[in-house]
Amino acid sequence: xxxxxxxxIAYDTVETPFGKVEDSLGGSALYFSAxxxxxxxVNVVGxxxxxxxxxxxxxxxxxxxxxxxxxxESGKTFRWGGxxxxxxxxxxxxxxxxxxxxxxxxxxxxxxxxxxxxxLANIDxxxxxxxxxxIQKPKLVVLDTMNFWINGKRAQLQTVxxxxxxxxxxxxxxxxMTGEFNLIKAIKRIVEYGPKSVIVKxxxxxxxxxxxxxxxxxxxxPLEKVVDPTGAGDSFAGGFMGYLAKTDKTDFANLxxxxxxxxxxxxxxxxxxxxxxxxxxxxxxxxxxxxxxKELTAF
Amino acid sequence: xxxxxxxxIAYDTVETPFGKVEDSLGGSALYFSAxxxxxxxVNVVGxxxxxxxxxxxxxxxxxxxxxxxxxxESGKTFRWGGxxxxxxxxxxxxxxxxxxxxxxxxxxxxxxxxxxxxxLANIDxxxxxxxxxxIQKPKLVVLDTMNFWINGKRAQLQTVxxxxxxxxxxxxxxxxMTGEFNLIKAIKRIVEYGPKSVIVKxxxxxxxxxxxxxxxxxxxxPLEKVVDPTGAGDSFAGGFMGYLAKTDKTDFANLxxxxxxxxxxxxxxxxxxxxxxxxxxxxxxxxxxxxxxKELTAF
Numbered sequence: 001x002x003x004x005x006x007x008x009i010a011y012d013t014v015e016t017p018f019g020k021v022e023d024s025l026g027g028s029a030l031y032f033s034a035x036x037x038x039x040x041x042v043n044v045v046g047x048x049x050x051x052x053x054x055x056x057x058x059x060x061x062x063x064x065x066x067x068x069x070x071x072x073e074s075g076k077t078f079r080w081g082g083x084x085x086x087x088x089x090x091x092x093x094x095x096x097x098x099x100x101x102x103x104x105x106x107x108x109x110x111x112x113x114x115x116x117x118x119x120l121a122n123i124d125x126x127x128x129x130x131x132x133x134x135i136q137k138p139k140l141v142v143l144d145t146m147n148f149w150i151n152g153k154r155a156q157l158q159t160v161x162x163x164x165x166x167x168x169x170x171x172x173x174x175x176x177m178t179g180e181f182n183l184i185k186a187i188k189r190i191v192e193y194g195p196k197s198v199i200v201k202x203x204x205x206x207x208x209x210x211x212x213x214x215x216x217x218x219x220x221x222p223l224e225k226v227v228d229p230t231g232a233g234d235s236f237a238g239g240f241m242g243y244l245a246k247t248d249k250t251d252f253a254n255l256x257x258x259x260x261x262x263x264x265x266x267x268x269x270x271x272x273x274x275x276x277x278x279x280x281x282x283x284x285x286x287x288x289x290x291x292x293x294k295e296l297t298a299f
Numbered sequence: 300x301x302x303x304x305x306x307x308i309a310y311d312t313v314e315t316p317f318g319k320v321e322d323s324l325g326g327s328a329l330y331f332s333a334x335x336x337x338x339x340x341v342n343v344v345g346x347x348x349x350x351x352x353x354x355x356x357x358x359x360x361x362x363x364x365x366x367x368x369x370x371x372e373s374g375k376t377f378r379w380g381g382x383x384x385x386x387x388x389x390x391x392x393x394x395x396x397x398x399x400x401x402x403x404x405x406x407x408x409x410x411x412x413x414x415x416x417x418x419l420a421n422i423d424x425x426x427x428x429x430x431x432x433x434i435q436k437p438k439l440v441v442l443d444t445m446n447f448w449i450n451g452k453r454a455q456l457q458t459v460x461x462x463x464x465x466x467x468x469x470x471x472x473x474x475x476m477t478g479e480f481n482l483i484k485a486i487k488r489i490v491e492y493g494p495k496s497v498i499v500k501x502x503x504x505x506x507x508x509x510x511x512x513x514x515x516x517x518x519x520x521p522l523e524k525v526v527d528p529t530g531a532g533d534s535f536a537g538g539f540m541g542y543l544a545k546t547d548k549t550d551f552a553n554l555x556x557x558x559x560x561x562x563x564x565x566x567x568x569x570x571x572x573x574x575x576x577x578x579x580x581x582x583x584x585x586x587x588x589x590x591x592x593k594e595l596t597a598f
Contacts, residue, residue: 086480181385183503184521204482205504206516217505217518217595224483256598296516297596299555 007121013081024274028121031231035238037063039246045069049077089203108134125156162194221267239265306420312380323573327420330530334537336362338545344368348376407433424455461493520566538564
């Protein structure tokens, strides 16, 4: 099945208690693709500057990531700098230079327009809408967003919500979006906005899924060392949607499995900086950890 | 099997976003007993003042809670006052009047000394040690504590840890006890102090169990309304140990089930103030919710 992601491509400078990387590959579209491509092909739409070194993403091409929608504009690639402390659930943004990403207008290549699985990574809801307008008949639209858009472009976000099947948020965003502190109430409120299902990412506390009155909880894989949490959410989404697109089933039972695959891949991603771990990750390693996930909650 | 708890008996004044109760029944020994007695008899050791209204705990007697170890001293019963806000994972203590609890010296009645399952609720580690000295040959000792003792009576706490099989802590306490921010590392460090198993209570994020390199995660039951979190930890411990004492098996598989029973009972407890919910709770309701717990994580 065809899977599309529209999001950011960035050079990240990241400092954690375990080290620092400068101008390393990052961005939601790439983390998503690196994860999803473990299951099958991915169509990417994004923008880079003329300083972008395409050789850095050759590993994605080899994995079947279609980069025809990767546009190069004159100017610099989006740069983000952040620092994580001991509590990796929180991070400090040191700088954000949007550069070419500031004028990003998603043009969906002709061959992508039939994509059935669509991930709208965390970008301006107006752009997310423009993406949807160019897709013919998506089977499943998954939406990511952040506090910045929840507060700044609420009306536009509501329009995207109406056209999305699943929204992925963290607990803070769920609360901010609804004004409900109780997470269960917040989730049920979000469903009234449009999406049939809600996924809440809770960092070290795992993830939860809600649909039609039913809940599912996945713990975070117990890791003694989280080296760099950057990209955890997007690699989770990539694993989640990669699995869904490959199996081409969107019933609750399959969504649950997809959550586990997403959590598994995210747990590998945070074991090293940038794409270091996702680059070498194999399906065999994933399946082994999925088995361990089963043992974590079975009683 | 015989189950013993030594802890506090209190009158609590509690304010939450859903209301307020004054001088309502509380204390770790009573929350533990109310939960554990759903599975079988419980031996209680604690102290109350001459102002204590024994009729308030007649519901416990009816459930097979042995109160021969409940001593009445001249003076007032321990009083605690606290306030919870929207984020029920945090609470503010408004007052603590130890009263007769300040001079509490646990005397274990002769008939309790053969108790096989022992819960050392959160009291001074010196008193916890005195309890253990009076018990002949416990099969399983479960220890609760708090930051106050971790910081103030570290040496004594370490001695109790050496004689405990399982410790129950929250994530903050696990970090404080070990100086490790990463919870997985903190847990593995605690095991070096003595207990074979560690249970971490994470409030709305559920609970986790560690033993011999194996982890188990239980989510918190999804509740739209948490009326009063007071006693959640002790009713969890009561359900956990009540189930263990009844089934009389302490292998990892049974510990996992016990965690689920503990989580289930705690989830009922927080649905109302004080003992209002635990008083009416039935085994049938518990079993129904345990079934729902299975669905929450099965994939």
